[in-house]
Every structure is written in structure tokens, then in C-alpha cells.
Amino acid sequence: MNEMTQTAGTQFASPFKQRYDNFIGGKFVAPKAGRYFDNTTPITGAKICEIARSDADDINLALDAAHAAKDAWGATAPAARAAVLLQIADRLEANLELLATCETWDNGKAIRETMAADLPLAVDHFRYFAGVLRGQEGTMSEIDADTVAYHYHEPLGVVGQIIPWNFPLLMAAWKMAPALAAGNCIVLKPAEQTPATIMVFAELVADILPAGVLNIVNGFGLEAGKPLAQSPRIAKIAFTGETSTGRLIMQYATENLIPVTLELGGKSPNIFHKDVANEDDAFFDKAIEGFVLFALNQGEVCTCPSRALIHESIYDRFMERAVARTNAIKMGDPRVAETMMGAQASEEQQQKILSYLDIGRQEGAEVLTGGAAADLGGDLAGGYYVQPTILRGHNKMRVFQEEIFGPVVSVTTFKDEDEALAIANDTLYGLGAGVWSRDMNTCYRFGRAIQAGRVWVNNYHAYPAHAAFGGYKQSGIGRETHKMMLDHYQQTKNMLVSYNPNKLGFF
Amino acid sequence: MSEPERVTATEAALRLIAEIEAEHGEILFHQSGGCCDGSAPMCFPAGEFRPGASDVLLGRIAGVPVYISGPQFEVWKHTQLILDAAPGRGGVFSLDNNRGQRFLTRSRVFGPDELAALTKA
Numbered sequence: 001m002n003e004m005t006q007t008a009g010t011q012f013a014s015p016f017k018q019r020y021d022n023f024i025g026g027k028f029v030a031p032k033a034g035r036y037f038d039n040t041t042p043i044t045g046a047k048i049c050e051i052a053r054s055d056a057d058d059i060n061l062a063l064d065a066a067h068a069a070k071d072a073w074g075a076t077a078p079a080a081r082a083a084v085l086l087q088i089a090d091r092l093e094a095n096l097e098l099l100a101t102c103e104t105w106d107n108g109k110a111i112r113e114t115m116a117a118d119l120p121l122a123v124d125h126f127r128y129f130a131g132v133l134r135g136q137e138g139t140m141s142e143i144d145a146d147t148v149a150y151h152y153h154e155p156l157g158v159v160g161q162i163i164p165w166n167f168p169l170l171m172a173a174w175k176m177a178p179a180l181a182a183g184n185c186i187v188l189k190p191a192e193q194t195p196a197t198i199m200v201f202a203e204l205v206a207d208i209l210p211a212g213v214l215n216i217v218n219g220f221g222l223e224a225g226k227p228l229a230q231s232p233r234i235a236k237i238a239f240t241g242e243t244s245t246g247r248l249i250m251q252y253a254t255e256n257l258i259p260v261t262l263e264l265g266g267k268s269p270n271i272f273h274k275d276v277a278n279e280d281d282a283f284f285d286k287a288i289e290g291f292v293l294f295a296l297n298q299g300e301v302c303t304c305p306s307r308a309l310i311h312e313s314i315y316d317r318f319m320e321r322a323v324a325r326t327n328a329i330k331m332g333d334p335r336v337a338e339t340m341m342g343a344q345a346s347e348e349q350q351q352k353i354l355s356y357l358d359i360g361r362q363e364g365a366e367v368l369t370g371g372a373a374a375d376l377g378g379d380l381a382g383g384y385y386v387q388p389t390i391l392r393g394h395n396k397m398r399v400f401q402e403e404i405f406g407p408v409v410s411v412t413t414f415k416d417e418d419e420a421l422a423i424a425n426d427t428l429y430g431l432g433a434g435v436w437s438r439d440m441n442t443c444y445r446f447g448r449a450i451q452a453g454r455v456w457v458n459n460y461h462a463y464p465a466h467a468a469f470g471g472y473k474q475s476g477i478g479r480e481t482h483k484m485m486l487d488h489y490q491q492t493k494n495m496l497v498s499y500n501p502n503k504l505g506f507f
Numbered sequence: 508m509s510e511p512e513r514v515t516a517t518e519a520a521l522r523l524i525a526e527i528e529a530e531h532g533e534i535l536f537h538q539s540g541g542c543c544d545g546s547a548p549m550c551f552p553a554g555e556f557r558p559g560a561s562d563v564l565l566g567r568i569a570g571v572p573v574y575i576s577g578p579q580f581e582v583w584k585h586t587q588l589i590l591d592a593a594p595g596r597g598g599v600f601s602l603d604n605n606r607g608q609r610f611l612t613r614s615r616v617f618g619p620d621e622l623a624a625l626t627k628a
Contacts, residue, residue: 245598247537
């Protein structure tokens, strides 16, 4: 633990430099127009550094660098590409506390989480893709005695990636690691709300990656993200965000006839069957924690377990524990090691969450705890904090139907399994879900019947690299994590070879 | 009772709309959903974002059409949307991006009479 993560009362030193340029062609390059914007920390609302305010010219410069690098990188031997990813992982690990601190300053999330989750998961992601890259094999099909179909994996070339602000470095790692492993070059646009940590990452790994393989261009979505998404010089675009922009990105992709990966959020049900409370044991305690995980990352998680479905016969007993556990969440300065919940990522995010608490009350939802902004006083008075909130209502309410992206869980009861399943699937989204039961048959049936890309059974919010993540319904298209991502970033080349010297005889 | 408006706007939102129109010409709104900047009313140049067959036109604010996707309309239709503007950076490719003020959707639950009028209409 260094001075940046020590107990309250000490002065916190910003881990950032005063200004960051773009990372293009292996160098730090000032934006062509010479413009920068102020990056603030949601912890206090204060400015922490200046970030390049780029436009289409800078995106094109990055695309030039990526295209110049793509042939050599695509032809780099798998073992050499894997070695680069492993070196990146080692470099991240050696600087884990620095990067965790950066992420906490930039995003407002608790250092406890960045140290234990964001950074270790990002490190492991690079290692995982270094591993599966070595294990990937093409196929060979014997069409007949003289004809063979060979299938090769080839990189797409240059890909565009637009990163969200909720797990800035981890979501970038989710996108960068498979794309690099598959032999692609990248032009990456971080979210303007959280643009800084990835520049520290770039400084750390600049000497590992060949110039132009990874290019990071900061700026506003409209000025820098849009020209990237619209560019005919990318072979794929990957985006994490909301549905309207997801549609617009798909629209741009249709103009260029390129594939998209979209991760657009969810409204994940977390279902607690009655046998959960059969014993007051470690499992029951784990289930209570599973409920309270709605507050992880201040609820700014696409898979936030934001709808809790609890069997009516155990509701009182379950909620007594769940409310008490929620009330035990220690809010505070996220730079302090003991803090469990920090700041929302921006003022507008805080305002949006509060607007949902308002609509929830209008719809008649009962506030079981929380329900307002949190004023933590002192330096933090300028930051953006919301109390962890539990609402009780029914599934037709807006607070059950729309992603609040805050520390808010909406709770309802069910009387039997059919009703639980009906409520769980009565949603526009299908990204995550949780099922809690001591009965393996119940777990299996629910796991299969819930229309979501990830169903956690007797656990929640685990994100191993080796498990596929992605959405059904309006939660998006494609998957992230897992070795299948290599395929998402590759072309299939079929070489159909005849070993027969004789003509067909048609002409 | 006459049919209530499905979407209205505050003075602050009207000012921001006028400012953006002066710079970008014709615009439209599409009410977003989902993660990150989800729930924001995204403001796009008209003709760039293509409303689809299942989108629902909620109404017009100062002549600017406001759309929502059909499935989202189904679960939001018991509420009136109130476009407001508040300090912020704006969402992704929305034209309020980086103007200091951004659009924010507030909501009001329709009363029984209003819902009856909307159902009848």
C-alpha cells in the first residue's frame, strides 16, 4: 500500500501527469488541432489532468499508423504475439497498484475493487489470450481422395474499438487482448469521462508493442468516436454502451459492410428460491452477499443484478438480512482502502440515477433503504455520490424495466417457479442473470430457461476470461471474453486444393 | 379529457434544442436504453439516424420529432417523458456532446384519466 491508498486524512497525490497526448504509431502525439479538454475526478469534481481533444484528422493519423503496421503484425508468429501479450500482462501486474489508483481517480470506484478486480482481471485477460492464441488451430477437410479444404484463421486487419467508462481499463483489455492475439491492429477511443488510465497503460507498454499495433485516440464521442465508427478503413467496430448509439453504429457499419460487436446493457434478474433460506449457514450468507452485489462498482455494471426476485415465503427473513447488509456498505472516499462504495462516474450519471428514484417513487415503489444522493462533506462534497438503494415494487415499473446504472436494486416476490421465470424473462434485455438454490434441478432448469447470455448459478459478478459474456435480445450482438473471441476478430480463409492433375472434362 | 402529450420539454431543454439546431440544422431525438449513457434522449442529425418501422413517434418538441423503440415504448408508455437539460458532457455521438449542457429525460407517471384518454386515442 502506498501513500495514495492510505487511511483518510492524508493528502492524496494524483497519479497523473498534467497532460496526455494521443498514442499513435508507438509515440505520444499531440492532437493536430492542438486542443485539450479538462479531465475531472468524480471523487471531488476537481480537474486532474488535460486530455487530447482529437478529431477526424487524428483518427486518420491513427488509422494510417495501424494500416502501416497491420501486415507485419498479422504475420508475426503466434508464439511472438503471445509473448507480447504476456509481457503486457507482466508489466500491468508490476504496476498494478499504480494503475488501480489511476482507475479509482479517473472513475471514482473504490480502490478496494480496482486492486482486487479491475486490474487482476485485466492482467489475466492478456495471459488468457496469450494462451489460447497458441492453442488455436485451423482445420483440414478431406473432400475426396484428391481434394482438400484447408481452413486458416486470418486477422481482420485494422479494427475500431469504443470503450465505456464503467470499467475503463478492464473493458479496454477485454477488447484489446483478443484483437491483438488474433493479429489485428487497433484504433481505440476511450470514453471521454474516463480517458486517463489507459494513457498510463500506454506509457507502460509502449516499448513492448510494435509501433502502430495499438493506437489510442482520446476526445469526445461526436468529434473522435464518430469518425472512427464511420471510417471505411476499419474492418470491424466494437462498442459497449447504450441502444440508440448501438443502432447508429450498426447503421454506419452497414454503410461499410463491416461486422459489429455490441454490448448494450441489461436489467439482470437475481432469483432467490425458497430453499436458499432452508439453513442459516454459509450458503445463505453467500446468497445475501449475492443480493448486495448490486452495489458493486456503484451499480455501474451492465450486468448489475438490479432486479431481485425473492420467493414470497422467505421474503421477510431474506430482506431483513439483505437490508442490514446493504446498510453496512461503507461509502466514502474511494481512495481509502476501507471504502466499499465510491462515486458515480459523472454528475450526469448521478442526476440520471436520481431521476429514476423519482420515477420509482411516483410509480409507488417502496424505498426500503437509501433513496437519495449522499453528501459526504469536506472535499467530497463536490463529488457524485448516491446511497445504495433498495426499492420494492413490481416488474411493470420503470425501475424494473430500465437500466439505472447505479446502486439501485428493485425487489419483488414470486409465488412459484413459473412466475419467477415469467418475471425474469419479462424484460427487453438478456445480458446477465443470477439463480440461487440448493436444488441442482432447479438451478439447471432456470439456468437454461432464462433468456440471457450469462446465468450465474449460486454466484454472481464473476468475470473469468474463460467464460463467454454477451447478450440475448436488446443486450447486444456477439460475445466478449473466452477464446471464441479470436474468431470474432478473424476471417476464415478456405483454401480448396485439388491434388488431381486431370481436368474436369466440362470444357 | 383530451389526450395528454407523451413528451414535453423544459425551458432549458428548449434553449439547448435551439442552440443545436442553429449549428446543425434539422435534428431528431431517439430515447435510448441500456447501459452507460442509456436512458438519455440521444439527439442526432435528422437523416443520419434512421428511425425504423417499429420506432414510435412520441411527439414533437418545437417541431423536433422524439422517437422511442417500439419495445421500449411498451414498458415506458405509462409515463410522460420530460426532456430537460442539465450540466454534463452529453452522450457519445449525441449532438449535446461537449456543450456543457446535456439532455436528460425526466418522467411523470400519467394519472388514471390521462391513461384512459391515451388508451381511447
